[in-house]
Amino acid sequence: MSDQSYLSLEKLTLAYGDSVAVADLDLSVRRGELIALLGPSGCGKTTTMRAIAGLLPVKSGKVILDGEDMTRTAPNKRAVGLVFQSYALFPHLSVYENVAFGLRLKGMKGAELDAKVQSGIASVGLTKFADRKPAELSGGQQQRVALARSMVMEPKVLLLDEPLSNLDARLRLEMRTELQRVQRETGVTMIFVTHDQAEALSLADRIVVMKNGAIEQIGTPEDIYNRPTSSFVADFVGFENIFKLEGGALKTENGSVPLSFAPGSEAPSAAGLAWRPRMVTLGTGPFRGTVRGTSFAGHSREYLLDSALGPIKAEVDASEPVHVSGSDLSFDLPVHKAAHLSRIA
Structure with missing residues (x-):
């Protein structure tokens, strides 16, 4: 099997009773890749992760890891590590013993065990804390213990369920830096579940955006952030001005509004167009809007406009003149800046 399909999910269907949570999902993960499963609650990302770990029976389809069909293999036989959102550390055991726990179950002991545990603790920078109990550690340190405990088992795939959600900013x-360092140094294939787009963008090699138990888009962080292919993904990554496009006009609740195009250019063939608030030009353009709200965001100022297009969200540099509520001003949605969407929900 090639590295292109080190971990393969083939037509994977997962259900809770009669309720299908994931249907016919196909995904290939390369060896050493760091993948994010991104999406809102209930989209199927944690369910998919549980199936990879063997904690949820597969209704149909396959889970293939390093050339072996693991679909019916017991969780403890899969060479898959799992770091839980709650860390799941043993409160009565020291850092050392928490990390050693799985190795002892495998029968490792003596100098071999000690060397393995010490190396694992050192890899996450906790050598000085080896004798402490979890209650004596910060949240970040506890997370590192959970990571070390999984890594010493030398998993082929390491799964992390919302690994940073319990930590402060x-x-x-x-x-984030620690996870990247450990992943790069060990080369372990890592899949983490998150609903936080900033976390996925900063960590992942590729992002799998999920919706209603299916994959909506797969791509690099740059692809997902700059080139969303659907209105769902666009909205999820901050394109707050999204419109259906028909015949060179934006479809709105109030009817069609023609777009202006540069001389010699043609209307996009996309199903829709989307603009981030900062892509909106204020003070000039073919559209008119009334300021209904404004908020200061440090380096920028955000506006909500009422217009013939419907609500428009705009963001400008905080150094620009302030437009007070009730102000009437022109604005533009530059077509060359818009994301071109192939699917509109």
Whole structure:
């Protein structure tokens, strides 16, 4: 089997009773790749991860890892590591013993066990904390223990369920760096589940955006962020001005509104167009809007406009003149800046 399909999910269908949670899902993960399963609650990302780990029976389809069909293999026989959102550390055991726990179950002992545990603890920078109990550690340190405990088992795939959600903003940034470092140094294939787009964009080699138990789009962070292919993905990554496109006009609740195009250019063939708030030009353009709300966001100022197109969200540099509520002003939606969508929900 090639590295292109080190882990393959083939027509995977997963259900809870009679309720199908994931249907006919196909996904190939390369050896050493760091993949994010991204999407809102209920989209099927955690369900998919549980099936890879063997914690959820497969209704139909296959889970193939490193050339072996693991679909019916017991969880403890899969060489798959799992780091839970809650860390699931043993509170009465030290860092050392938490990391050693799985190795002891495998029968490892003596100098071999000690060397393995010490190396695992050192890899996450916790050598000085080896004798401490989980309650004596910060959230970030506990997360590192959970990571080390999984890594010493030398998994072929490491799964992480919302790994940073229990940490504060500063610790999340630190742990992003830590996860990247461990993954790069060990080369382990890593899949993490998250609903946080910033986390997925900063960590992943590729992002799998999921919706209603299916894959909506797969791509690099740059692809997902700059080139969403559907209105769902566009909205999820911050394109807040999304319109259906028909015959060179934007379809709105109030009817069709023609777009202006540069001389010699043709209307896009896309099903829809989407603009981030910062892509909207204020103070000039063919459209008119009334300021209904404004908020200061440090380096920028955000506006909500009422217009013939419907609500428009705009963002400009905070140094620009302020438009007060009730102001009437022109604006533009530059077509050359828009994301071209092939699917509109």
